[in-house]
Amino acid sequence: MKEFLLPPDAKTLINSMRAVGYSFEAAIADIIDNSIAAGASNIRIRFSPYNAAYVAVIDNGRGMTGSELTQAMRHGSRNPDEIRSETDLGRFGLGLKTASLSQCRKLTVISAKSGSMSSRRWDLDFIEDRKDWALLILDEKDIEDIAILPEIGNKGTAVIWENFDRVSAGESSLERCLCDALDRTRDHLSLVFHRYLTAEPGYRKIAISINDNYIEAFDPFMTWQSATQRLQVEKIKVDGEDIIVEPFILPHQSKLKTSEIEKAGGKEGLLRHQGFYVYRNRRLISWGTWFRLAKQEELTKLARVKVDIPNSLDHLWEVDIKKSVAHPPEAVRQNLKRIIARIFESSRRVYTYRGRISHTDNLIHAWNRVVDREGIAYSVNRSHPAINELRGSLGDHQKYLLEGMLRTLEISFPAEAFYADMAGDQRNVKQGIDTPEELLDLARALLSTAVSAEAAEKLLAGLRLIEPFCHYPEMLDKLPALLKEQDIAN
Ligand SMILES: Nc1ncnc2c1ncn2[C@@H]1O[C@H](COP(=O)(O)OP(=O)(O)OP(=O)(O)O)[C@@H](O)[C@H]1O
Numbered sequence: 001m002k003e004f005l006l007p008p009d010a011k012t013l014i015n016s017m018r019a020v021g022y023s024f025e026a027a028i029a030d031i032i033d034n035s036i037a038a039g040a041s042n043i044r045i046r047f048s049p050y051n052a053a054y055v056a057v058i059d060n061g062r063g064m065t066g067s068e069l070t071q072a073m074r075h076g077s078r079n080p081d082e083i084r085s086e087t088d089l090g091r092f093g094l095g096l097k098t099a100s101l102s103q104c105r106k107l108t109v110i111s112a113k114s115g116s117m118s119s120r121r122w123d124l125d126f127i128e129d130r131k132d133w134a135l136l137i138l139d140e141k142d143i144e145d146i147a148i149l150p151e152i153g154n155k156g157t158a159v160i161w162e163n164f165d166r167v168s169a170g171e172s173s174l175e176r177c178l179c180d181a182l183d184r185t186r187d188h189l190s191l192v193f194h195r196y197l198t199a200e201p202g203y204r205k206i207a208i209s210i211n212d213n214y215i216e217a218f219d220p221f222m223t224w225q226s227a228t229q230r231l232q233v234e235k236i237k238v239d240g241e242d243i244i245v246e247p248f249i250l251p252h253q254s255k256l257k258t259s260e261i262e263k264a265g266g267k268e269g270l271l272r273h274q275g276f277y278v279y280r281n282r283r284l285i286s287w288g289t290w291f292r293l294a295k296q297e298e299l300t301k302l303a304r305v306k307v308d309i310p311n312s313l314d315h316l317w318e319v320d321i322k323k324s325v326a327h328p329p330e331a332v333r334q335n336l337k338r339i340i341a342r343i344f345e346s347s348r349r350v351y352t353y354r355g356r357i358s359h360t361d362n363l364i365h366a367w368n369r370v371v372d373r374e375g376i377a378y379s380v381n382r383s384h385p386a387i388n389e390l391r392g393s394l395g396d397h398q399k400y401l402l403e404g405m406l407r408t409l410e411i412s413f414p415a416e417a418f419y420a421d422m423a424g425d426q427r428n429v430k431q432g433i434d435t436p437e438e439l440l441d442l443a444r445a446l447l448s449t450a451v452s453a454e455a456a457e458k459l460l461a462g463l464r465l466i467e468p469f470c471h472y473p474e475m476l477d478k479l480p481a482l483l484k485e486q487d488i489a490n
């Protein structure tokens, strides 16, 4: 066999790699990953949408020497299988190049370390011209032309994007597109890096600004709200590493300020953003999904689950190049499923019992009339013995199905038709029980849950306070005799 070296075509490959699918804000987040990994405490994004438009990310991290910078500019600068430090947010040795060139045609990196400054540039026009991986090294005069040069200290790195063709593709104004993109970037970074932007115990706080406006952290679990519920933290061990899972139930909308609901994505956003929030080394990589272990539902919209994974488990979580996708491995999925069932229960409670139940008697009703600020709702009373007993006999998944069924019935109650029928002249809405045998059937189901004859007797006596039995006192009087007859017949 003969060997033949076949390097990729520079122009074609570098252009194809631009289509990895980065959004502007995700690309900036990738550049910030590098700054954080380099130990930066202050990261400044500077941009100008006018004339020679540019976007620059300037950090005060450890910086790079000339040879380190050359290596950093190489596509695939590091081995993806390398064991990385706990604070390193990188994996593939690609982000700096692919994220940048997905948005612009000219990427310049200037880095200062040990008193010297180095700079390198990938320029797609130049590569196309040379038909090769031709990296540019800027000389002193070229560097002096860089607008943000005075902002680079004696230690740190600046990543500069110029010549934007993608950002405004199909649009007429680059100016407006860049400003919109930076607006989205602010929201994106405030969520993705929220744990870095606040002083989490044991970690240093990092400042990120856009044109000198500091970005505030947005905590998707609303832990500043005293009404947010924190459920028990669980640890899942995989390959000797800990995955830490902490579920939160957000407060019901009626307890949130309008501005808080807006920040959470509006009423619709609350629904869409329920699910797992996966953090890789405290950086949010994936959110608003239940990983197909459950459905996104109105009922569970208040549930959000923080999942902390270390970078040493990247291979199991199938983390992608953009680090925007992570899929839990089998061992973790099983545990998450169990945790979901527990969370759904708590979320349901917040949601279903948010109002005041407006019964004035001491009967156990099958339906609750719930009055809250938004109006009146009717819900099935989950504590009614007929439902409570059934729920108690079910596994987690069946409980979940039962809940789905009850909610379906509640939500689709034909209130308007019912109102029209009741308000009409005929008032012939048929409801109720006609014979003691019918009542007996219902009672028997309940009595079957009693563990002893004594308990059955007590329950029988208690039926006078439970719907629907309480509405039929005469039939109830006949029940003991009927029951006895049947017992004898059986
Ligand atoms: N701001 C920075 N400060 C110091 N070093 C940097 C900076 N940005 C990049 N580097 C160096 O350049 C290397 C290549 O960065 P790049 O983002 O391309 O890959 P990565 O971070 O290693 O992995 P990934 O593709 O997952 O992001 C980094 O590993 C790091 O050594």
Ligand SMILES: [Mg+2]
Binding pocket: 030, 033, 034, 089, 090, 091, 094, 095, 096
């Ligand atoms: Mg990187």
